Amino acid sequence: MSLLKIYSEKDIASFIKKRAGESKFGEKVNFVETLENLKNHPAKYVLLGIPEDIGVRANYGNAGTSKAWEAALGSLLNIQHNHLTNAENVILLGEIDCETQMKQAKEISKEEPHSVEKLGELVTQIDHKVSEVIKKIVEAGKFPIIIGGGHNNSFGNLKGTSEALKKRINCINFDAHTDFRALEHRHSGNGFSYAFEEGFLDKYFIFGLHRNYTSEAVFNSIKKNSERVKFNLFEDILVKQKLSFSEAMKDSENFCCKNNFGIELDMDAIEFMGSSAISPSGFTLTEARQFVSYFSKIENAKYLHICEGSPSAGIFPNQVGKVIAYLVSDSLTK
Numbered sequence: 001m002s003l004l005k006i007y008s009e010k011d012i013a014s015f016i017k018k019r020a021g022e023s024k025f026g027e028k029v030n031f032v033e034t035l036e037n038l039k040n041h042p043a044k045y046v047l048l049g050i051p052e053d054i055g056v057r058a059n060y061g062n063a064g065t066s067k068a069w070e071a072a073l074g075s076l077l078n079i080q081h082n083h084l085t086n087a088e089n090v091i092l093l094g095e096i097d098c099e100t101q102m103k104q105a106k107e108i109s110k111e112e113p114h115s116v117e118k119l120g121e122l123v124t125q126i127d128h129k130v131s132e133v134i135k136k137i138v139e140a141g142k143f144p145i146i147i148g149g150g151h152n153n154s155f156g157n158l159k160g161t162s163e164a165l166k167k168r169i170n171c172i173n174f175d176a177h178t179d180f181r182a183l184e185h186r187h188s189g190n191g192f193s194y195a196f197e198e199g200f201l202d203k204y205f206i207f208g209l210h211r212n213y214t215s216e217a218v219f220n221s222i223k224k225n226s227e228r229v230k231f232n233l234f235e236d237i238l239v240k241q242k243l244s245f246s247e248a249m250k251d252s253e254n255f256c257c258k259n260n261f262g263i264e265l266d267m268d269a270i271e272f273m274g275s276s277a278i279s280p281s282g283f284t285l286t287e288a289r290q291f292v293s294y295f296s297k298i299e300n301a302k303y304l305h306i307c308e309g310s311p312s313a314g315i316f317p318n319q320v321g322k323v324i325a326y327l328v329s330d331s332l333t334k
Contacts, residue, residue, distance in 0.1 A: 003129045007031060007094040015077045026077025028087035035133070038140035041091060045332060046142045048133065049073070049095035052126055054105045055152025056276045056308070058119035058187035064310030065276055066102065069095060069148035071311040071321030072328070079325055086332040091142070096129050098149075120185025123152050127186065130156025131163070138164035138302060145328055146305040150188035150276065151179050153307060154264050158195040161262060161302050168202035169302060170256035171195075174291050175266040176210040176234065176279055178218050188276070188308070196225070203256040206231035207248065207291070208269055208283060230255050234269075234282070245287060249294055260302050263295050265327065267309040273323065274314030285323060289330045296331040304331050 008031055016026040030043050038046065049069030056065055081087050101122040108118050130146075130153050137144045138161050146157060154171070162169050173179070173192065181189040183197055195201035209231045222229045232251060236242040243251070268275040271282035283291075296304055306327055309320040 002097040004035070004133050005094045005097050006033065007092055012073065012077060012092065015073050017078050023081040024077060025079045025081050025085055025087045028081045029077075029090045029092045030088070032091055032093065035136045038091065038137060038142055043089050043091045044143055045090045046137050046144045047090060047092045047328070048137070048144055048146050050098065050126075050130065050146060050149035050153050051095055052098040052102060052149045053276070054101060054119050054126065055123045055150035055186070055188040057105065058116050058123055058152070058185060059150070059189045060116065061150070061188060061276045062310070062313070064312055065148060065150050065308055066098070067311045068309035068320055068324065071309070071318070072147045072324040073321075075321035075325035076328055079329060085329055089332060093137070096126065096133060098126055101125055116187065117185045120187055123186040126153070127156045127159070131160035134160025134303065135164045143301070144303045145331060146303065147324055147328070148309065149307055151175070151264070151266055151307050152186060152188040152191050154179065154191035154305060155186070155195050157262055157264075157303055157305050158200045159198070161260075162200035165260055165302070167260070168200060170203040170259055170261035171201055171264060172205045172207055172252050172256055172261060172295060173264040173266070174207045174269050174288065175264065176208065176269045176277070176282060177213055177266070178206050178209060178222070178231070180204070180218055180221060180229070196229075202228060202259070204229045205252040205256045207252050208232065208234040208237060210234050210279070238283070245290070249291065253295070253298070257295070257298050257300055260300050262302055263292065263304045265292060265304070265306050267306065267320070267323070270323070272315050274310050274312070274316070274320045275308045276310050276313075277308070278314055285326070289326055292327050293330040297333050
């Protein structure tokens with residue numbers, strides 16, 4: 001089973017729009033020939049794409065998240081290279097090889113009996129690929145920045161990081177939803193509950209949870225595991241204003257950032273953002289940028305995952321790539 005398509009400079013040449021007198025981010029990023037080469041490379045950050053939307057479809061959602069990685073490359077590689085954007089500290093690794101699973105998913109009709117369970121089997125295959133690659137990146141002492149796919153890939157991120165560190169890790173999730181649903185077939189709505197159940201996720205904090213899209217069963221599950229799972233409500237932060245945005249970040253930091261943790265950002269938490277579950281109410285892009293910038297600078301942060309973006313959706317089509325480019329550049333600390 002092919003895990004990974006490793007990129008070379010030639011693979012991204014068509015994305016870069018060169019201009020006289022300027023240097024683009026994509027002209028200065030680094031490449032490696034094998035995963036083993038990561039260990040001896042001086043760059044800290046590793047960019048990895050996951051071009052799939054099978055997990056979203058297995059959760060009765062809309063296709064489209066498979067296109068976020070390509071859209072992100074089109075924008076990120078063309079931002080300016082200067083002393084602030086830090087391209088020299090980035091390795092553009094490539095993408096998880098989802099081609100076989102995407103082809104098989106295309107042949108599964110929604111009308112087919114047990115279609116979501118069949119899609120879930122393909123998600124499990126991608127789980128394996130993601131976790132194996134993330135494990136190698138973290139073992140090499142690098143910080144993976146994972147772009148694209150559904151939130152089902154949180155499971156592979158947590159499993160791979162946990163196995164590399166040989167201990168459970170914590171996670172903070174900027175999301176309108178918990179993705180802590182029942183342990184049924186694998187899909188984008190139960191990546192965290194599976195990671196929790198299988199011993200890869202220790203403490204879990206959901207930042208900006210929407211009350212309207214959280215079932216009583218999920219609230220009960222959180223209550224049952226209240227020592228290890230906590231949240232703050234979007235409504236308490238920006239509607240009722242019971243706590244400020246900075247206070248909300250501090251609360252979540254105190255809960256899960258004193259030990260190793262992953263950063264997950266679901267683009268449906270950003271107001272009107274093109275995503276698999278577009279919301280008319282949510283955080284601003286600037287607030288999402290503040291979140292990523294703040295948490296990626298904490299020493300115990302081990303990875304960043306930006307997911308659920310769907311470039312063709314939303315009121316501003318094709319802005320998803322530009323948004324991801326902002327978020328990635330905000331995570332690149334000196």
